[in-house]
Amino acid sequence: MIRLSRRAAVAGAFATISAPAALRAQTLRKTSVGVLRLSSSGPVFIAAERGYWREAGLDVELKFFTAAQQVPVAVTSGDAEFGVTGLTASFFNLAGKGALKIIASQSREAKGFPLVAYMVTNAAYDKGFRSVRDFAGKRVGITTTGSTFHYELGLLAKKYGFELSSVTLVPLQTLPNMQAAFKGGQVDAILAPVTLARALTADNSGKVLAWAGDETPWQLGALFTSPRAIAERRDLVERFVRGYLRGTADFNAAFNQRDAAGKEVHGTNFAETIGVVARAVQQSPELVAVGLPFVDALGRLDVGDIYNQIAFWQQAGLVGRDVNGREIVDLSFVRGHLNVPKS
Amino acid sequence: MADRRPVPFRGGGFSPIPVRHAAAIGFAVLLALWEFAVRHGLVSPLFLPAPTTVVAALGDLWTAGTLWQHVSESLVRLIGGWCLGTLAGLAAGLAMGVWSLGRAVGVPLVSALFPIPKISLLPLLILWLGIGEASKIATIALGVFFPTVIATYSAIDAVPRNLIRMAQSFGLPARDVLRKIVLPGALPGILAGFRISTSIALILLVSAEMIGAQYGIGAFVLQAGNLMLTDQLLAGVLLISLLGLAIGTGLTQLERRLLRWR
Amino acid sequence: MRLVCESVGHKYGALDVLDGIGLTVADGECLAVVGPSGCGKSTLLGIMGGLVEPTAGRVFVEGAAPAGSLNPITYVFQDFALLPWRSVASNVALALEHHPLDAQVLAARVDDALARTGLREFRDAFPKQLSGGMRQRVGIARALAVAPAVLLMDEPLSALDAQTRELLMEDFLALWLAARTTSVYVTHNLHEALRLADRICVLSRRPGRIKQIVGVGVPQADRALPAAARAMAELAEQLWHAVRAEAVDAEREVADG
Ligand SMILES: Nc1ncnc2c1ncn2[C@@H]1O[C@H](COP(=O)(O)OP(=O)(O)OP(=O)(O)O)[C@@H](O)[C@H]1O
Ligand SMILES: [Mg+2]
Numbered sequence: 001m002i003r004l005s006r007r008a009a010v011a012g013a014f015a016t017i018s019a020p021a022a023l024r025a026q027t028l029r030k031t032s033v034g035v036l037r038l039s040s041s042g043p044v045f046i047a048a049e050r051g052y053w054r055e056a057g058l059d060v061e062l063k064f065f066t067a068a069q070q071v072p073v074a075v076t077s078g079d080a081e082f083g084v085t086g087l088t089a090s091f092f093n094l095a096g097k098g099a100l101k102i103i104a105s106q107s108r109e110a111k112g113f114p115l116v117a118y119m120v121t122n123a124a125y126d127k128g129f130r131s132v133r134d135f136a137g138k139r140v141g142i143t144t145t146g147s148t149f150h151y152e153l154g155l156l157a158k159k160y161g162f163e164l165s166s167v168t169l170v171p172l173q174t175l176p177n178m179q180a181a182f183k184g185g186q187v188d189a190i191l192a193p194v195t196l197a198r199a200l201t202a203d204n205s206g207k208v209l210a211w212a213g214d215e216t217p218w219q220l221g222a223l224f225t226s227p228r229a230i231a232e233r234r235d236l237v238e239r240f241v242r243g244y245l246r247g248t249a250d251f252n253a254a255f256n257q258r259d260a261a262g263k264e265v266h267g268t269n270f271a272e273t274i275g276v277v278a279r280a281v282q283q284s285p286e287l288v289a290v291g292l293p294f295v296d297a298l299g300r301l302d303v304g305d306i307y308n309q310i311a312f313w314q315q316a317g318l319v320g321r322d323v324n325g326r327e328i329v330d331l332s333f334v335r336g337h338l339n340v341p342k343s
Numbered sequence: 344m345a346d347r348r349p350v351p352f353r354g355g356g357f358s359p360i361p362v363r364h365a366a367a368i369g370f371a372v373l374l375a376l377w378e379f380a381v382r383h384g385l386v387s388p389l390f391l392p393a394p395t396t397v398v399a400a401l402g403d404l405w406t407a408g409t410l411w412q413h414v415s416e417s418l419v420r421l422i423g424g425w426c427l428g429t430l431a432g433l434a435a436g437l438a439m440g441v442w443s444l445g446r447a448v449g450v451p452l453v454s455a456l457f458p459i460p461k462i463s464l465l466p467l468l469i470l471w472l473g474i475g476e477a478s479k480i481a482t483i484a485l486g487v488f489f490p491t492v493i494a495t496y497s498a499i500d501a502v503p504r505n506l507i508r509m510a511q512s513f514g515l516p517a518r519d520v521l522r523k524i525v526l527p528g529a530l531p532g533i534l535a536g537f538r539i540s541t542s543i544a545l546i547l548l549v550s551a552e553m554i555g556a557q558y559g560i561g562a563f564v565l566q567a568g569n570l571m572l573t574d575q576l577l578a579g580v581l582l583i584s585l586l587g588l589a590i591g592t593g594l595t596q597l598e599r600r601l602l603r604w605r
Numbered sequence: 606m607r608l609v610c611e612s613v614g615h616k617y618g619a620l621d622v623l624d625g626i627g628l629t630v631a632d633g634e635c636l637a638v639v640g641p642s643g644c645g646k647s648t649l650l651g652i653m654g655g656l657v658e659p660t661a662g663r664v665f666v667e668g669a670a671p672a673g674s675l676n677p678i679t680y681v682f683q684d685f686a687l688l689p690w691r692s693v694a695s696n697v698a699l700a701l702e703h704h705p706l707d708a709q710v711l712a713a714r715v716d717d718a719l720a721r722t723g724l725r726e727f728r729d730a731f732p733k734q735l736s737g738g739m740r741q742r743v744g745i746a747r748a749l750a751v752a753p754a755v756l757l758m759d760e761p762l763s764a765l766d767a768q769t770r771e772l773l774m775e776d777f778l779a780l781w782l783a784a785r786t787t788s789v790y791v792t793h794n795l796h797e798a799l800r801l802a803d804r805i806c807v808l809s810r811r812p813g814r815i816k817q818i819v820g821v822g823v824p825q826a827d828r829a830l831p832a833a834a835r836a837m838a839e840l841a842e843q844l845w846h847a848v849r850a851e852a853v854d855a856e857r858e859v860a861d862g
Contacts, residue, residue, distance in 0.1 A: 069569065069571070072571075073571070076389065077390070088569075089569075089570050090569055090570050090571040091571075093570055093571040093572055094389070094571050097387075097388075097389045099389060141555070144565075144566070144569040145566050145569065145570070146566070146569055146570045147569070170474060170555040171555060171556075171557075171562075171565075171566070172469075172474070172553070172554065172555050173553040173554075173565070174465075174466075174553075176465075176466040177465055177466055177469060177553070177554065179466065180465075180466035180467070180469040180470045181469050181474050181555065183470065184469060184470045184473060186469060186473050186474040186555070187474070318570055319570075505682065505684060505686050506686055506688060508656055508686075509680070509682060509686035510699070511656065512654055512656060512676075512678075512679065512680045513676055513679070513699070513700040513747075513751065514675075514676050514703070515699075515703050516703060519702075519703050523688075523699065523702075524688065527688070527690050528688075528690075530690075602690075604689050604690040604691075604731050604733070605689070605733075
């Protein structure tokens with residue numbers, strides 16, 4: 001087994017062509033992936049449930065974490081070989097130290113996919129805060145500095161030409177804290193995930209101005225692994241990606257279909273697939289159906305946006321100047337990445 | 344006598360005697376080992392930044408001029424929260440220590456409320472008090488209150504009853520019994536309680552500054568953790584430890600002055 | 606001032622401790638109370654001093670307190686009951702501070718009490734720096750400072766070693782002979798009772814009743830003289846018989862119970 005894997009690593013791409021049938025008949029190679037119980041990790045749950053990794057010769061253990069920050073840390077420390085989560089400043093700080101490499105896409109903020117809302121309180125709305133152009137001079141609750149919410153506001157500032165520094169960002173750490181601050185009128189606005197946004201609109205605590213996906217599409221999450229795994233077990237990484245991409249394809253086919261008018265339609269195997277995701281995230285299928293993100297069927301990354309994220313965090317002083325996008329993203333596992341900057 | 348043997352010494356040990364500079368030397372050796380391990384790649388600097396890196400991160404804060412801002416904002420919250428929690432805790436503890444009804448009502452209440460993790464109350468505190476200084480100070484005050492109550496009434500319980508009877512036998516009015524017997528008698532226990540409550544205040548600093556704080560040692564540690572900037576994280580932790588050390592030393596001095604009679 | 610107990614009884618819940626104690630301590634008399642352990646001596650003293658509320662009967666004082674007495678009924682405690690955070694002088698002053706006294710008067714009274722108990726040089730010492738005998742001197746000084754009309758003492762010497770006890774007893778006798786304060790002296794020690802008391806009250810085992818009251822005919826000052834030796838020895842013998850019988854029964858009760 002050890003000799004085989006070594007040879008496979010040396011043989012590189014050859015191994016993928018020659019080995020599968022023989023290997024599959026023998027033992028499955030063990031590996032693990034760190035995930036959160038969120039529907040954006042749906043491709044992982046689907047690949048595991050439908051045996052896509054088994055067919056690729058892998059026995060993949062799912063390791064569940066409770067906060068996005070923990071997953072890259074787990075991959076860095078070797079507790080998990082792969083990870084899928086949203087990209088934050090914390091991720092780039094770890095990746096910049098040579099601990100992580102992005103190899104495929106997870107979810108993307110995209111038009112027509114309401115995942116994160118810009119919500120204003122009724123009081124702020126009445127005082128004239130009625131458009132996403134009006135953020136300057138307002139107090140906005142986010143979870144933490146360096147979070148995806150922080151970046152989304154940065155994108156909005158760039159799009160509408162206001163200074164992000166003119167917005168008072170109030171880091172409140174948790175969603176319940178944000179909800180409390182919003183209801184108590186301590187902030188003028190928050191960035192609210194879809195479930196929170198629905199709860200707040202349902203009890204008429206505030207109004208949704210717009211959805212981040214409609215305003216500023218971007219590469220929200222990614223699949224990543226350690227540079228060492230790529231260097232020493234490239235064959236295993238390729239097998240993993242192969243299984244993962246069958247998951248993204250199923251996810252996209254079931255959940256991301258739209259008709260000509262842009263209205264959501266149930267895709268292939270919708271009910272069964274949503275059952276798989278619902279079991280994994282331990283919520284009712286109805287609730288899961290409300291917050292399904294866009295996942296690229298082919299696992300392609302918006303590479304330009306990732307570079308842009310790094311530049312944004314660097315400008316904010318939250319990520320070291322020495323972090324380089326080119327060293328963090330490995331484009332060789334998925335074909336046809338989008339928006340790749342010409343070097 | 345032919346069969347003469349010296350009695351072998353078999354006592355000794357088990358009684359620590361102070362060794363001069365041992366603490367400092369032990370500390371220095373540990374730091375040197377740590378630095379060496381990181382420099383020579385035995386541990387990744389990502390997992391454990393070298394002491395020099397941590398000090399450098401602290402230096403960066405100093406040169407950026409934000410160090411004092413972090414420290415001063417935290418001190419305001421710490422002092423405000425601790426004083427508030429301590430005053431309220433002393434009053435409640437006193438009521439429970441000397442007054443039967445107070446005890447009957449208070450003890451089950453304290454047992455029920457003490458173990459509540461104060462962090463879980465943050466959303467409520469935000470609703471009641473907003474996200475300004477009030478809710479941060481309240482978080483610390485709440486954490487300080489309960490241990491102070493317990494320390495105070497246990498300390499009052501530990502005041503020998505015969506001293507109180509003595510005072511009564513000399514006709515001291517209740518107020519004087521409280522002022523001259525109960526309170527000084529409970530002082531050692533109350534001061535011991537201060538050690539615990541000041542530590543709790545420091546522990547809760549991070550929780551308190553979870554509520555929309557832009558400056559403060561807790562907010563700094565929190566942000567460093569969120570951003571995985573481990574050197575800054577440890578620099579913040581170092582600041583908190585130093586603060587704890589300073590407070591502990593201050594309390595020792597206070598005990599020395601107030602409890603000279605022991 | 607006289608102290609009168611009228612059929613005093615006491616129960617701690619169901620535990621009957623004292624029963625029908627009728628007793629008068631005459632003005633200027635020293636009454637010793639002896640009896641087996643647990644028979645209610647301390648309880649009786651507590652009732653006399655108003656620190657324990659009797660469940661039956663009442664206690665009265667009769668006659669005027671001497672001029673300048675600040676605390677007519679005053680205790681001396683077995684365990685000294687000193688405040689460890691106050692110096693010797695300050696412990697004595699505690700008994701005076703709440704009275705409306707001039708600072709000078711207060712200081713003079715403290716000084717006088719310390720002088721009478723031989724504590725002047727130790728006025729700034731803390732209790733932990735003193736020997737047991739010294740500590741009880743502070744307790745006595747504190748009682749003297751308020752010029753008591755009735756002195757209640759609960760085994761004041763029993764926490765001390767035999768030699769200190771003997772010495773302090775002599776000092777105490779001298780003080781008492783000088784002032785002749787009405788006193789009740791609870792003790793286990795017949796020797797102390799015979800040395801100090803005018804009358805000795807023997808309590809029965811629990812519930813404590815008065816078994817016998819014996820008058821010591823010889824004046825205190827003469828008791829150590831050879832001429833009194835025989836009479837004192839006979840009295841001691843008689844008392845010991847009375848106390849021993851009760852003590853033996855009390856022991857048996859404990860063994861059976
Ligand atoms: N506060 C109390 N509550 C209940 N029982 C008590 C209390 N104080 C004393 N007793 C009991 O009452 C009895 C008499 O106690 P007391 O202290 O008066 O005896 P004593 O004669 O002074 O004994 P000793 O010679 O040991 O000092 C004892 O059995 C004691 O256990
Ligand atoms: Mg007794």
